[in-house]
Amino acid sequence: MVLLSFDIEEFDMPFEYDRVISFEEQIRISTEGTLTILDLLKKNNLKATFFCTVTFAKNAAAVIRRIVAEGHELASHGYYHSEFKNEHLLSSRLALEEISGQQVSGYRMARMMPVDEKEIKEAGYIYNSSINPTWLPGRYNNRHISRTWFMQSGVIQLPASVSPLTRFPLFWLSFHNLPLWFYIHLARKTYEKDGYLNIYFHPWEFTDLRNRERFGFPGYVSKNSGRQMIARMDKFMKWINKRNYRNGTITEFIQQVTIE
Template sequence: MPAPVPITNALTIDVEDYFQVSAMAPYIRRSEWDTRECRVEANVERILALLARHDTRATFFTLGWVAERYPQLVRRIVAGGHELASHGHGHERASDLSREAFTQDIVRAKRLLEDVGGVAVQGYRAPSFSIGHGNLWAFDCLLETGHRYSSSIYPIQHDHYGMPDAPRFAHAVRDGLLEVPVTTVRLGERNLPSSGGGWFRLFPYALTRWMIQRVNREDQAPAIFYFHPWEIDHGQPRIPGINLKTRFRHYVNIGRTEQRLDALLRDFRWGRMDDIFLPHASPGRLAAAN
């Protein structure tokens, strides 16, 4: 019998800079963003080179703020065959916004990304996975504004985000809108994080590999992995005055991330969110090809 075809997992990048992280908000005012040294362009270029070496396509959940300042970077993402998706405009948590303000944010980002990238934007990820029980109306807003899927729920218990009782795998939240949660492993009565971010830097790589293998093998489901461009940037400016928890979470093992990503790309098959989860050919992919 032929060997089974490996499951294609979804590789996703949340395109934001080091000073835009939600945990840094108490220390860096939004009005200061334009005065900070921006490193997102160079870091995304490194990621694009890494993906090209592995002949891998991914989904880039990109801030409108970044697209506004680095339009050529957005075009290089699209030219590389990657999916361009939305991370909102200004990295404001969905749970901090009114319905009207949230709609304005996602419309602004979607229009800007589509104008710059020349492709349809179908996916959205809320900053800090900030859709939960208190703002499920956000799904109505996403559907009304032409999005086809969201990846905005993390079904774990966490002090900054999380909806531990949410479904672990892709499911329809509205007729015409999927929610594709980032990946967890179920052990006993708890969901354990197994999809990237700070956990990927904290855990030994072998543990991450085991968890993704478990989801592929036992759940027969694709994993959704995420990381940020600043997580491969050991040389980023250190923010003074941050508390110990924030310092640990942001900087732990940051010098090892790129090497671990290289191993991850070797050990698993990866692809774009739209190709894996949307039932038909992506309008964005078609637009890019024409």
């Protein structure tokens, strides 16, 4: 099964590059990108899981209603994108359930940072998708962690997909920077090996990020953003359908593998 997920949040990433962006612009850019994603999913008849912060959900209620109405899954990405306390695990789940009217079963920590599995369990989540099981300088050192899903502390851990053997990450940055044919090659190899793909993106990638003065992003972040990202994602979604790969939400996948 191909598991497409999108981390929808207040667009605060420019702060990491010493740029200032108003809260209104953070919400506007993420809203624009999320609507584009929903249009692509509808066009290609695919489902996805949206990991959402409460801050974004409260300021984009119409977007959340559309996510739910079109059969996608809403999961928690925390209360805020740049602030975390253990109590946010429970409070974000409850707030998102109230806003959406949908059960929230999954959690993903902002920036795929570590989170205590026992705290995840106590907050009432079924699964956690906060692990990138690879090595990236200054960010991840997780080569010792299983590439594929596993149970820990009563919670299903669903790492982001990485390629077999080399553990090359198939996350958003590689989608932007690799030739699309090669990304698809790695995705196919990983799917054939693991029986599923778990890959994630963000709404702001679907807007033009090339204004370095405004955002401060290096080329490897802004490359193939905006219209190019939309075109690449459309081609990728068409490839999923052409291969007749199964697609669904993460909860649907969890239900499948736990029954088996």
